Amino acid sequence: MADHRIKAFYQRQDILGETYEPMQQLRFTELATFMRVPLVSDLADVDIGIVGIPYDGGLTARTGARYGPREVRNQSSLMRAINVATGARPFERARVGDLGDVRFKDLFNLENAIKDIERTFVRIAESDVLPLAVGGDHSVTYPILKGLRSRFDEPVGLLHVDAHTDTWPEFAGSKFHHGAPFRLATDEGLIDPHRTVQIGIRGGQNFADGLDYSRDKGMRVITIEEFDDLGWEAVAQEAKRIVGEGPVYLTFDVDGLDPAYTPGTGTPEAGGITMREAQRLIRAFSGVNLIGGDVVEVSPPLDPSGMTSLNGATILFEILCLLAEHVTLPPID
Amino acid sequence: MADHRIKAFYQRQDILGETYEPMQQLRFTELATFMRVPLVSDLADVDIGIVGIPYDGGLTARTGARYGPREVRNQSSLMRAINVATGARPFERARVGDLGDVRFKDLFNLENAIKDIERTFVRIAESDVLPLAVGGDHSVTYPILKGLRSRFDEPVGLLHVDAHTDTWPEFAGSKFHHGAPFRLATDEGLIDPHRTVQIGIRGGQNFADGLDYSRDKGMRVITIEEFDDLGWEAVAQEAKRIVGEGPVYLTFDVDGLDPAYTPGTGTPEAGGITMREAQRLIRAFSGVNLIGGDVVEVSPPLDPSGMTSLNGATILFEILCLLAEHVTLPPID
């Protein structure tokens, strides 16, 4: 049974004065916070904080990811309390709050936008809240990692599902775009390339630099072909072996999935991971020392059926289940 | 300048401790409450309360209006503070809150659902909060009027924009469907048919009962053809003459608009009002003693471009501007 503090956390009062849990209401009702958890601004109130990062200034191709948090919130009303496959009940283990969106003071400048994100995650890290972010394009993961850096003595490990290694150099005049976060993070010692695994890599490239960088630095690159040959279970074991015991961040770019599951994304690549594989893969990461995660690159304007947002919300829920394993409720103050 | 209590009402704190106004943020950010106003459950905090009524159990044709509040909230982020055409600044005159959704305890039973709605509006009426509702199908207006009845000594006047008179008798086994609210309201003395005007009426019918009822009871039925001949300005004058000085409720069924503006609605009828006409018509109602209003029949699944929700949100804003005329800030307690 859930701690009564947790129970109280999820409750809201309606205008008739009745107390109820929004998450338990009809799924087309209530405000579209992430999974209809409470909107919170005091970090002391939460164990896990879900943050929207409505930013797509780092995109090099199809725009729209700035609406990702809005629509993932919307579709996440279809999520529920118990993970039937694993038995996980994250909302009984942790106070999960919607922390709102990162606020951008300088929308038009990539470098300043990055600072707005970093500042937010520094604050989260200081509060010992486990962060779960929803992009936005993949450029947002670099400032997230930068913000979290203070909490750890050493570079963190990285579980990275994606069609692309995102370890590319400067492009179109900037090194801070959505194809570069893990090169930046490696160069600045935020992640440990030897404890980094990149899963689902595929698609064409105009240059080989990114792939070469990943491999040269010692990252384990599992292409979709290798994934296909090994199967999700062996991939998961290999990934766990590589990230080891230390703290690990999980970043999930929805373009790692096949476009049949995610038509609404900025850089679709044919021939990707299925949702069935993705869910089992993530669940198999159970036990990893996870310190945060994100789901990025959902682009609602390109998603006429809403399927991409729905799948994004589902991945978010699966990662939340992993994160909740690591919550120990704070002592009563 | 806005009263400082009003200013404070609209402010929120982010997790960095900074104070800001969500309505002034980038339009793809922040939680999708109606126009990004605060979510409120204590009625004492607000002057005007916007309520979602995610109910479409009264529909006789195309379903989907249960998602109306969700998507009107979503698109209403595109609304802003000043009505350029009229100069109205509703958020400087009034504390406008999102009161959340009516909660349904018995989704599958039309009569009980009606009671859930009525109970909510009784409470709002008792609190002297001006209500603005977003449906849901048009069946919701009957329990709204029932809930508001207590506040008034006599039946209220009705400004009603719609393709249909919604004064039909029992259909498919119930008298409480979306084609009947104003017959029920007349029969029960909630509205005064002699102070009722129905604007935009058109389309086919299988029986003449509804139209006959409206006319027999003394309602002023302005068909789209008469509207076309007179123009919005003369129609507005005629409507104001009819509703007179007493309290008036304004109900706007988006199917009163032409389907070119509202493809996403349950009972589209070709050949309706344009948005340009609709906005000018509503603005011309300025001065009417308005006690509440609603926008109904937005059906998001039938609205691939989101245009219906956007137009619905725009109508909502125009009605809000009218309602705000009647707010006198409560004395400091």
Next chain:
Amino acid sequence: MADHRIKAFYQRQDILGETYEPMQQLRFTELATFMRVPLVSDLADVDIGIVGIPYDGGLTARTGARYGPREVRNQSSLMRAINVATGARPFERARVGDLGDVRFKDLFNLENAIKDIERTFVRIAESDVLPLAVGGDHSVTYPILKGLRSRFDEPVGLLHVDAHTDTWPEFAGSKFHHGAPFRLATDEGLIDPHRTVQIGIRGGQNFADGLDYSRDKGMRVITIEEFDDLGWEAVAQEAKRIVGEGPVYLTFDVDGLDPAYTPGTGTPEAGGITMREAQRLIRAFSGVNLIGGDVVEVSPPLDPSGMTSLNGATILFEILCLLAEHVTLPPID
């Protein structure tokens, strides 16, 4: 009250043995015949026959009109028995049947397809059934007129709403395409150009031949600019003056409407007629000696919201109301 033979005509028995009228059922139920009237193959049973012509082999640009009959049937379930604007009750005056689709034996050959259509309309003409056709592209109107020719001593008048005059010469190797029916019909004496009016003409052209042909032959061409200046009412009066007392055929190409009302059509031209104007225009044709009509160029694959099919079905209903004026029930045999 409707003749009992008419009443019986519209009734169907369900599998429980109960008798009922499909048109009066819930609008999402029953088979999607045109307006849910009975499917009939014996012409003796009907006064007005609606025929689908699922042919788009005459298109020169965007395909898809072969699905026009299917989707107009689908959306026409939203039509009802009484025309509220005019009071017309066509289903009480006439036995209106769905005659099914013209059957094509040679899909790939435009000339043979034309013969398949002509043969069908010869048969309808012989049976004294008033025909109402749903295309398909506009090339189908030529064989319709050819089929109906036998019934009349002289060329018929033509009420023609369209963005294009459709009086163009051979194009892309054939003279039988969707831009040519009224040149063919004039050349073969099927229509009288002096009793022909073309309404809504606009858009670009690569050659002037078609427009020149129309004007040279004496057709009255009312461009959208002239329509805009005169208004629907004066246009209707002018059109009635031109077609006069003799038999008249009404052909309505949905691209005469603005693309805001008909995104799903093969040759959209910006800046057209509104549905409100179109409905009033057609109704003002009341009294014309109408001998048949059609609605063409609905292209469902280009119509994500279904609006074009809905407007097409509405136009179909308006023409049906006109046609029903001319039905005198046959004596009981």
Next chain:
Amino acid sequence: MADHRIKAFYQRQDILGETYEPMQQLRFTELATFMRVPLVSDLADVDIGIVGIPYDGGLTARTGARYGPREVRNQSSLMRAINVATGARPFERARVGDLGDVRFKDLFNLENAIKDIERTFVRIAESDVLPLAVGGDHSVTYPILKGLRSRFDEPVGLLHVDAHTDTWPEFAGSKFHHGAPFRLATDEGLIDPHRTVQIGIRGGQNFADGLDYSRDKGMRVITIEEFDDLGWEAVAQEAKRIVGEGPVYLTFDVDGLDPAYTPGTGTPEAGGITMREAQRLIRAFSGVNLIGGDVVEVSPPLDPSGMTSLNGATILFEILCLLAEHVTLPPID
């Protein structure tokens, strides 16, 4: 070769007096009955009857399934006579008729709607016609089973493909919703839980009751994870072992499929069965003593590409092929 009575059954006459088979015509022509078979109201004329159940009053989340029969009919025009994979030719073995839609007298009352459905299936059962139903939401299967009960001495077995067990208790004020049919059917002895297999189960839940009920009563629950591990072939063998020799009903909720195949459904759950697996699974049920079946939860308004309806129609055809195995043509009367 098909019995001449069967051949005659499928023929229709066009208005030219020519006899032809609608199913053999161009696929965008002819009325959209299920697979373009004849519309029949006399049950004596058919061996297998396909019934539309345009009802979605039992839905708890996204509406729209009331348009399921309409669009499955529409897309089923793409089905053909021979199942290439199995060689089955159902239309040569059986007279398959479209029985029209269940007619609802009381749309707004779930309990009465259930009675309307039950009454229809009692009549079908009495006629020895094999029923194949198209929903509508899954609440319709309970009254189907109730209607068929009279034909059998004992509870029937159940082959159930779905993301959900649909064995949940009362929700939102009713026990008759789309998540409950198999709890109701078990409690009333309509199905034998020990001869019931539920395939594809997954997704989140807010309570464990439904799953617990299924397992406690002895149903065989095959989650998607178990399905993934075993493969379709072993699952089919296991399912056949469980349902055994007695009469079996097959119910297919399209949300058992992955949302990539069925975006248009009311309660999508990521990570489901593929169509390739589903077709092979159903075909492997050959030999089971099938007494009827259904396809439910197709929700056209949420299906922009029509893919869900197409896949639903395909599943319908596969089940039809199984049902046709059990038809012995009645002796000539």
Next chain:
Amino acid sequence: MADHRIKAFYQRQDILGETYEPMQQLRFTELATFMRVPLVSDLADVDIGIVGIPYDGGLTARTGARYGPREVRNQSSLMRAINVATGARPFERARVGDLGDVRFKDLFNLENAIKDIERTFVRIAESDVLPLAVGGDHSVTYPILKGLRSRFDEPVGLLHVDAHTDTWPEFAGSKFHHGAPFRLATDEGLIDPHRTVQIGIRGGQNFADGLDYSRDKGMRVITIEEFDDLGWEAVAQEAKRIVGEGPVYLTFDVDGLDPAYTPGTGTPEAGGITMREAQRLIRAFSGVNLIGGDVVEVSPPLDPSGMTSLNGATILFEILCLLAEHVTLPPID
């Protein structure tokens, strides 16, 4: 008849060696250059150059306009050679070339992007080619005007159709966004506010600065309400009076149109200009000393039916017809 140099300009050779005009081919064939004119990189070859500016970094709300040039090119294949309403034949008067897209070296930096645009238009101005640009968001018009400045002794006049005055100050950290081009252009003496008219202004605003700026500087602001009251013809006369005899630039933001005509735009405002009005308005500008123009804010990802791109292409053609009035073919060299 067209000059033979002009004729030759439009011809292309196919791989069989045959010479033909792409613009005269079937409209679904040939490369999607603007109106299928030749792609040109030597400015000496053209009289009028159409340039794509695939930039949407200046957007403050809904993204996607970077795909504007691509889709306007696509839909512009539906344009043709003769403007039926005016008789204009621009391709017989002028060599109209597609100059390709502005190339961005620094996608992520608004100020540098602006320089890339400016540099391009400086070059065009130097070549005496009349420019016609397709955005992209409205921020692109400022660098266009800057680029053209060199050609003129004084600030140019401005015909500006839009929902917004686009004279706002710094927002979200930059003064170079899509709501500011005409404030920047006024401040830098690129346009003459006393010879500037802004047509179609409406919608909400969070601050009054922009409107105040326009009026304070002496621009003529014609709101949609004034437009509605005056009619397109009087507005056109007033506009021509204001811009006078000097050089004038015409900028058309498609959000000046009602969203029924342009659902696919970044900042839709309900209640705008119709396409019929817009076309007549632009044509009435005939005779103005036009030196260039643009169509901006087409956002294809938000435009499921393609209607916005089609209307954008139509506006482009209308402006092209005006520009072609000013071409005098250069003497044979």
Next chain:
Amino acid sequence: MADHRIKAFYQRQDILGETYEPMQQLRFTELATFMRVPLVSDLADVDIGIVGIPYDGGLTARTGARYGPREVRNQSSLMRAINVATGARPFERARVGDLGDVRFKDLFNLENAIKDIERTFVRIAESDVLPLAVGGDHSVTYPILKGLRSRFDEPVGLLHVDAHTDTWPEFAGSKFHHGAPFRLATDEGLIDPHRTVQIGIRGGQNFADGLDYSRDKGMRVITIEEFDDLGWEAVAQEAKRIVGEGPVYLTFDVDGLDPAYTPGTGTPEAGGITMREAQRLIRAFSGVNLIGGDVVEVSPPLDPSGMTSLNGATILFEILCLLAEHVTLPPID
């Protein structure tokens, strides 16, 4: 490194006189030629020529494939230079040009259209350019093969991925439809049925003729079920064994893929190949003596998310990589 002639081939000059490669630009910029390669009309300039065949007159069901070349060109901007999975760099090995579209002189006559296609491919064959075609419906492959025949002494082998064998006899009055190309090609000795393999065959049929023909003539038909049982790798080996050493043509009908990957196609069949399988399958054909290929049946109007065109473009790129293996740069002349 690429030969300098190849490098020069891909370069273009912008209006500023700067030289650059369009393929390396931002992916939403530049003209939408296939993969943004140069548009070429002199065959001497290219090694591999990609030709659009915007023809869908051979379709028997859902139209729209005439827009296939346009949208495959559009989506192919997302392709890049290096095939990450195989390391292939086709644009460094060969001059790949966009040859434009086949020009149709007689759109309305299937037989003449076929001649237009044949004539084009005769010319390509004579020039020793390797052809890669993009349909259009599958009827176009017959005249392609006919055009290429002259280059070879004997019938070529065929790698054919499809849901259908396309070896059907006359249908709807013509033997030249999209279901017949390989019957025609066999009968005329264009392909060798014993060196033909058909992969992915499935779906219903109204007659068995086509399948019987394929098998009777000795083609190797691999149904989707056999494909599923064997896996892509064994299928590829089997296919290579069958086509042997001689010249082979590869034809890829996108309906061979599951509709989840290709909703936008004319004859979708549930339960097909995944993109992951398809890509690996094609890559495994490496080493086959490929003389040309095509991708057909992309139907953009039925493809709301653009996924079908994207997957079609991806298949095109994979085939291009195979073709480029066979290019030996011509000696410098």
